[in-house]
Every structure is written in structure tokens, then in C-alpha cells.
Amino acid sequence: MTLRENLESRQVRIYFGAVIVGAVLALIIPGTTVLESGINPALAFMLFVTFLKVPVAELRQALSHFRFLAALLLTNFAVVPIFVAVLIQFLPPDPMIRLGVLLVLLAPCIDYVVTFSQLGRADARLLLAATPALLIVQMLLLPVYLSAFLGPDAASLIKAGPFVHAFIWLIAVPLILAILVQLWAGKNSFGARAASVLSLFPVPATVVVLFVVVAAVVPQLGPALADTFRVVPIYVAYAVIAPLVGWTMGRLFRLDAPAGRAVVFSAATRNSLVVLPLALAVPGAVPLLPAIIVTQTLVELVSELIYVRLVPKFGRRNTVSAT
Numbered sequence: 290m291t292l293r294e295n296l297e298s299r300q301v302r303i304y305f306g307a308v309i310v311g312a313v314l315a316l317i318i319p320g321t322t323v324l325e326s327g328i329n330p331a332l333a334f335m336l337f338v339t340f341l342k343v344p345v346a347e348l349r350q351a352l353s354h355f356r357f358l359a360a361l362l363l364t365n366f367a368v369v370p371i372f373v374a375v376l377i378q379f380l381p382p383d384p385m386i387r388l389g390v391l392l393v394l395l396a397p398c399i400d401y402v403v404t405f406s407q408l409g410r411a412d413a414r415l416l417l418a419a420t421p422a423l424l425i426v427q428m429l430l431l432p433v434y435l436s437a438f439l440g441p442d443a444a445s446l447i448k449a450g451p452f453v454h455a456f457i458w459l460i461a462v463p464l465i466l467a468i469l470v471q472l473w474a475g476k477n478s479f480g481a482r483a484a485s486v487l488s489l490f491p492v493p494a495t496v497v498v499l500f501v502v503v504a505a506v507v508p509q510l511g512p513a514l515a516d517t518f519r520v521v522p523i524y525v526a527y528a529v530i531a532p533l534v535g536w537t538m539g540r541l542f543r544l545d546a547p548a549g550r551a552v553v554f555s556a557a558t559r560n561s562l563v564v565l566p567l568a569l570a571v572p573g574a575v576p577l578l579p580a581i582i583v584t585q586t587l588v589e590l591v592s593e594l595i596y597v598r599l600v601p602k603f604g605r606r607n608t609v610s611a612t
Contacts, residue, residue, distance in 0.1 A: 296492040297404045301590050307496040311503030325505040332566050333459050335494035338487050339400045340467035343420045360542035364556050365397040376523050384442035389581030392568050395434050396427045396560035405593045410601040411550030451570035459566035509576035517580045524585050528592040531557040546604035561586045
């Protein structure tokens, strides 16, 4: 097993370790809030090495699997938003709390979902090829959904300037750089070696982000802690129901079992750390929004341990091809 495979297979334990170490240090060492200035640089690097795993060159291949892509997109951007719209009715009316939950639950994962889907005997190849489409569509639709679900509160919370700045420097620029490195790797042996080395960094970079965010935010939680705990039942309800939604959509589109499982993992796994920079662009976001988003990550990591054991039992008899 390669170093990258070792890191990916142990990533859940590594992430939990980073969160625990960050929280403990924040409680025993004063001044860890100074790490807040390192959140955006750490996020930018994490997103860059994460986007390197997104096979932009294979977007055409993903588009050729029309029924799979249709099931994936409709699940994540039609059915899941309806489900989320129901869930947020059980939240306090505080628009900041609702914004945090919406940001994280409306964005399907594009990174470690591929690893977990492979462990859960899903068609990780199809899901990996579809990640560019997932990223593009969620960035286009997220502002639309936030405005629809939050109404006038969206305008007061999401200022266009900081939001656009965060999108450009923390999502668009790392994505463009990742595409350029992929093109370089395809044409040059040195570029290929550089890309191979960078492929080792997604898990360590995510560890750094989790550690920095937790260490910076924990000392500031104070009164936000109660609000953070209020979102946990919502995340648990999502973790239980979303896989069933994904599997139902796979059955409706008559996907074979591995492709159906890929839709299950995509529906259940959210893009928490990719939307974190967008949350940090909201005025007054710290500490509540980062805490709400990282809480979803923790609930999700526990859920993934269950998914990789239960999802392989879904659809033991294949139906038809996903093409």
C-alpha cells in the first residue's frame, strides 16, 4: 500500500486526532485565536491539492454517462435542497444558524467522498469523473438557494464583495492552478513528478485546516456553543435520510448497484471544508459559522464509518448499466 493509500485509509482517525489536539491545545494554551489569520492560507492550499484530484480532463467521460450524471445532479440539486428546506424548519429562526446549515448541506462533496465510496463498493470512478460538474453546479446554484431559503436575511448576511473575494482567491484561483498543474503533468515528466508529490498532501492539508480552525475557534465559542449543539440533530437526521434518498434516485434511474451506491455517497457527503471560506467571508461569521460547519464534518465522519459497512449491502443484484 502506498503512502497516499495509507493516509486515505486512515483519514477519519487522522482528522479526529487533529480536531482533538486542536481543541485540547486551545483550552490549555492562551492566544490560539491568533491562528485565525492562518485559516485562509491553509484553506487555499487544501483546496488546491484537493482540486488536483478532480479529473477536469475526464469531464467529457462523465457527461457520456448520462443517466448516472442526471441522477447525481437531480439528487444533489433538486431532491436534497427540498429535503434541506424541510430540515431547517426545525432550526431556531436565527438567520446565521440557518445560513451555516444551508451552506454545508446544500454543497455535495468533491474530495474524500471518492475514497469513502471506493471503500463502500460504489463506482468511485464514475463519481470522480463527475466531480467537476458537481463543483461547477454547486457554485452556480448555492447563491440562488441561499437567497430562496433565507429571503431578505440573505442580503444582510452575505455581502457580495467579501463573498466574491473569497470565491476568487480561495476557490477559483486554487482550481485554476490545479488545472494548470494537471495540464503540466500531462506534458512534462517533471510536472508529472510534481503532481505525484502534491497528491500526497490532501489528507495532511485537511488536517492542518481542521487543527487551525478548531484551535482558533474553540476559545471564542462561549455563548455560541449552545447554538452549535442545536444543529447536531439536524445533521444526524440528514445523515440517516440522505443515503436513502440517494439510493431511491439510483433505483428510479435504473442504475446498476455500484453506480447507485455512488449516488448514495454523494447525497450523504457534504462539501464542508470547501464552503468554509465562503462562510468566513460573512461579516461576524466567527465563531458560529465555522463551528456549525466543523460540527457537520464530525457528524459526517462518524456516519461514513457506518456507510462503508452498510452501503455495500444495497442492491446486491445489479440492474442495468449506468451509461
